[in-house]
Amino acid sequence: MKTLKIEDLSKNFGSTEVLKKINLEIDEGNFLVLLGPSGCGKSTLLNIIAGLETINEGNVYIDDYNVSKVEPKDRNIAMVFQSYALYPSMNVKENMIFGLKQAKTSKEKIEEQLKKVSSFLQVDSLLERKPSQLSGGQRQRVAIGRALVREPRIFLFDEPLSNLDAKLRVEMRREIKKLHQQLKTTVVYVTHDQTEAMSLGTKIAIMNHGVIQQNDTPENIYNKPSNTFVADFIGSPSMNLIKGNLKQNSDNISFIAEGSNLEIPIKHYDFKNKSELSNNEVYFGIRPEHIYFKKLNEDDLEINLRADLSEYIGHEQIVTFNFSNQEILAKFPSTINVELNKETKLYVDLTQVSLFDSKNEERI
Amino acid sequence: MQGSLQSSSYKKLEQKSKYTNIFLRWFLYFVLILFASYFIFPLYVMIVTSLKTMEEIRQGTLLTWPSALNFESWGVAWGGRGYGAGDTYLKPYFWNSIKMVVPAVFFSTFIGAMAGYVLTKWRFKGDKWVFLFLLFGCFIPYQAILLPMARTLGVLGISNSVIGLVLVHTVYGIPFTTLFFRNFYVSIPSELVKAARIDGAGFFKIFFKILLPISTPIIVVTVIWQFTQIWNDFLFGSTFSFGEAAPIQVALNNMVLSSTSVKEYNVDMASAIIAGIPTLIVYVLAGKYFIRGLTSGAVKG
Numbered sequence: 324m325k326t327l328k329i330e331d332l333s334k335n336f337g338s339t340e341v342l343k344k345i346n347l348e349i350d351e352g353n354f355l356v357l358l359g360p361s362g363c364g365k366s367t368l369l370n371i372i373a374g375l376e377t378i379n380e381g382n383v384y385i386d387d388y389n390v391s392k393v394e395p396k397d398r399n400i401a402m403v404f405q406s407y408a409l410y411p412s413m414n415v416k417e418n419m420i421f422g423l424k425q426a427k428t429s430k431e432k433i434e435e436q437l438k439k440v441s442s443f444l445q446v447d448s449l450l451e452r453k454p455s456q457l458s459g460g461q462r463q464r465v466a467i468g469r470a471l472v473r474e475p476r477i478f479l480f481d482e483p484l485s486n487l488d489a490k491l492r493v494e495m496r497r498e499i500k501k502l503h504q505q506l507k508t509t510v511v512y513v514t515h516d517q518t519e520a521m522s523l524g525t526k527i528a529i530m531n532h533g534v535i536q537q538n539d540t541p542e543n544i545y546n547k548p549s550n551t552f553v554a555d556f557i558g559s560p561s562m563n564l565i566k567g568n569l570k571q572n573s574d575n576i577s578f579i580a581e582g583s584n585l586e587i588p589i590k591h592y593d594f595k596n597k598s599e600l601s602n603n604e605v606y607f608g609i610r611p612e613h614i615y616f617k618k619l620n621e622d623d624l625e626i627n628l629r630a631d632l633s634e635y636i637g638h639e640q641i642v643t644f645n646f647s648n649q650e651i652l653a654k655f656p657s658t659i660n661v662e663l664n665k666e667t668k669l670y671v672d673l674t675q676v677s678l679f680d681s682k683n684e685e686r687i
Numbered sequence: 688m689q690g691s692l693q694s695s696s697y698k699k700l701e702q703k704s705k706y707t708n709i710f711l712r713w714f715l716y717f718v719l720i721l722f723a724s725y726f727i728f729p730l731y732v733m734i735v736t737s738l739k740t741m742e743e744i745r746q747g748t749l750l751t752w753p754s755a756l757n758f759e760s761w762g763v764a765w766g767g768r769g770y771g772a773g774d775t776y777l778k779p780y781f782w783n784s785i786k787m788v789v790p791a792v793f794f795s796t797f798i799g800a801m802a803g804y805v806l807t808k809w810r811f812k813g814d815k816w817v818f819l820f821l822l823f824g825c826f827i828p829y830q831a832i833l834l835p836m837a838r839t840l841g842v843l844g845i846s847n848s849v850i851g852l853v854l855v856h857t858v859y860g861i862p863f864t865t866l867f868f869r870n871f872y873v874s875i876p877s878e879l880v881k882a883a884r885i886d887g888a889g890f891f892k893i894f895f896k897i898l899l900p901i902s903t904p905i906i907v908v909t910v911i912w913q914f915t916q917i918w919n920d921f922l923f924g925s926t927f928s929f930g931e932a933a934p935i936q937v938a939l940n941n942m943v944l945s946s947t948s949v950k951e952y953n954v955d956m957a958s959a960i961i962a963g964i965p966t967l968i969v970y971v972l973a974g975k976y977f978i979r980g981l982t983s984g985a986v987k988g
Contacts, residue, residue, distance in 0.1 A: 375881050396887035408878035412900030425887030469882075481878075 324387050326351045326509045327372065327477055332381030334367060334533075341367050342533045345381070349477075349526070354503050354510045356524035358517060360556070364533040365513045366481060372511060373479050374398050385476060396425070401470035402479040405486055407462045409454035409469070416441075416450040419469045426473075436472045444468045460491050467502070480512040484519060496522060517557055521545070529553050548677060551684040554608050560641055560652045563614075564606040566681065571603075578607050578678075583647035587624060591674045595687055605687065608677035611641065614653035615670040616661075623670035630663050644669070737761065737956035744952050760953035764942075764961055775945060777961055779931065780938035784918060784965075786849050787934055791856035792913045798857070799864020799909060800902065804894050806865070807872040808880045818869065824862030832859075833926050840927060847928050855927060856917045863916075864909050871905040872898065907976035915966050935962050 329347040333340070341364045349355050357365040370376040372383060374395035382391045390398050401422075409418050416437065423433045441447040444464050454462060463483060470478055483499075484492045500523055503510060514520055520527050521541045528538040529552075537549040548554035554562040567580035569589070577586040587607070615623065628644035628651065635657060642661050644651045653669065661667060678687050732749060737760055739753040767776030805811075806818050836855060837846065845851035875898065883893045924934040933941075939962045943955045970977070 370881075373881075373885060375884065395881075395885045400885065402882065402885050404878040404882060406876045406878050408876060408882040410879065410883070410897050412897070421883075421888070422886035425892070469886075473886075 324351075325349065325384070326353075326386060327511065328384040328387070329368075329372070330382045330384070332368075332371065332383065333379050334364075334371060334376065335379055340533055342371075345533075345535060347528060347535065347538065349509060349511065351509055352507045354512065354523055354525045356520040356527045357511065357513045357530060358520040358524075358527055358556075359515065359530035361515060363530040365515075365530050368530070369402075369479050369481055369511060369513045372477070373400055373402050396422075399476040400479055401473050401475040401477075402481065403463075403466050403470050403483045405482040407454070407466040407486075409462060409465060411454055414451050414453050415446060415457070415465050415468075418454065418465060419472050422469065422473050436474075440468050440471045444471070459487050460495060463487065463495055464498075467499075471506075476509065478508055478510045480510065482514055483512075484514070484516075492519075499523060517559070521557075529556060531556075546675070547686065548608075549686050551606060551608075551679050554677060554679070558610055560611050560654070562608045562610050562677065563651045564608050564679070565646065565649055565651070567605065567607055569603045569605050569678075578605070580607065580647055580649065582649075585626070587671075588673070589676065589678070590622065592676055592678060594678075604681040606679040606681055606684075608679060609651075609671060610675060611652040611654040613672040613675040614651070615672065616655050616659050618670045620672060620674065622673055624673055626669050626671055627666045628669055630661050630665060630667050633661055633663060733956045733960055737953050737960060739953055741949075741951060741953060757953075760951070761957040761961070763951075763954050764958040775938065775942045777935060777938055777942070777958055780933055780935045781961070783849055783931075783933065783938075784935040787852045787856070788914060788917045788965075791853045791860065791917050792910055794853070794857045795860030795864050795913055796906065796909045798861055799866075800868045800899065800906070801894070802861065802865040803868025803870075803872050804898060806869050807875075808877060808893075808898075809890070818865075821862050821865050824859070825866065829859065829922055833922075837927065847930070847932050849928075849932055851927055852923060852932075852934065855923050856913075856920070859923075860913050860916065863912060867905055867909045867912070868902070871902065875901070904976055907973045911969055911973055911977050914969050918966050 325348045327347070327349040329345055332342055332345040334342040345368065347355075357368060359365050367376060371378055374390070374393060378391055382389050384390065385398060385400070410421065413421065419440065420433050420437055423436065428436075437450075438447075441450060444467060446461065446464050446468055449457065449461060449465070454465070457465065466483070480499075484495055487495060496519055503523070512520075512523060521544075524541055526538065527541055527544050529536045529544065531552050537544060537553045539547075539549075544553065544557055548557065548562070551564060554564065565580050567578055567583075570577050570579055570586065576589045576592075578589055579586055618625070626646075628646055630642050631645055631650075632643040634641045634643075638657060640655055640657045640659070640661070642653050642655060644653060644667070655661065679685060680687050735750070735753060736744060738756050738758070740757050740759075743754060763776065765776060765778055765781075767778075802821070806814055840846040840851045840854070843851075843854075845854065879897060880893055883897050888896065919936060920934070921936045921940065924937045925940070928934065928937065939958050942958055
């Protein structure tokens, strides 16, 4: 049984297709993050799961029950919004129990739930206050509390941390993570912040133009991006993508960058389908953090590159190198002294390489 | 040497700007007082005249303070002289106006709030057109609809009645009230409605429990606007009612323009003030919300 299943879901606003044939499944207790640039359809997808938007095609199942035409209140979900959406005229207590009251829950049960949740979230001293008298973090907590008291099957979060300042955001992120660890609830969480996605999700679905690009664990998303969009979207700075050709003789495969004659051996790479390498034009992907200043592994490729630019950001520095007229970024500890406009000896970790077909931009 | 030179020239500049400021300040006060007295002057004349006796008025001393405060004309304006035929006084028409204005303000405000709620939070296909046509209602000259409206009231059997006037004022208030509420609700995040829907609240519950309690500023604006419009209306009142069903503005007109007897300026002035007092009271009581409410919808981002 899947807690949430989305089947061939399509949605359009007028002639604009927002979601195209989305398929998605979540197991009980998972934390799924929908990640993507603005306008990719992630919030629409969340609203559809909540029942706040209608569907053009496809179905949504919660616990194997088709809820596509079921009212939001009957879907056994709860939602936390970016603007918190606390009812301004009600105090914290009334805000939190509004849903239970609508569901005609007994008074004892309401009191019990309120007590449990408010002490769990440490808002029991705020119960009589109006939302306007709360700080951003407190509002966020009350909004989560309002979702918790209903004990839903699925929690939906719509960019809940975007309105907080940077420091509070990190704090609340940890609290949401703790909350999930303690309660083991099923969560669907929408964000455009990759750090949030990486740190919170047990699964991340990366979306672009209404299509899910990759739905995988954070580790796989980071290490084995399924296409150049994911490779580029995740990581800061994003993955270096070097254009070039694959050369295949007998069992050895090597990569030659455009305008260079250096053969880079591809040894540890896990090809999807090695025998069908039809297109030799590829992108060679390597993350900035996998280019070292010192040799770390036996197989690291030694390479001489000219440093063009150095950006100091405190705990680290990002240096731009020139590799046969293509820019390559590398990330070093800021303690290392890199001389500009000079050839520098670098080591590329060949176990961390990703290769993409240059035509369809898919991982090969 | 150079330093002291500079500081003395700064002192001169300082002095100069001080004088300029003082001059500008006094000029500003002068202009403000001038305009304030310009606006307050007619009111002064009205009050003073209403407190004079006719003999005093005939002497032609328009601006002087009355020799003795004489409230007789106020009594006549409100309650008449007590003899039968031809005696027009405001009291019954004042209550006519109250009976007209209270339900008309209530219904037009309520319907406007509902319409604004639907147009912003329950969008439907073609809602923009509905709003556009409603807006046209704000710009239709009332003279253009007098005949069709008279016919409608006749068909409904409520012509020359307070109920008929309530209907007319409600209908022609709706474009304005809808515009006010729509612009206010547009600035309220729709996530509130979404949250309430997930919590299980329906269409009316969301309106009454969530949106209406935070609508005080715009309700005040709408009530003041509608009250003033309806209370001060003369056109609809004089067209759709006559005799005993007339609202106060029509009665005031009849009183002042009646050519049967001598012009009693003191009674006329007292009547005019009485007819204007209710709107003044509404402004004084809710005026500070008026400005706040007018801007809150527009500025709040």
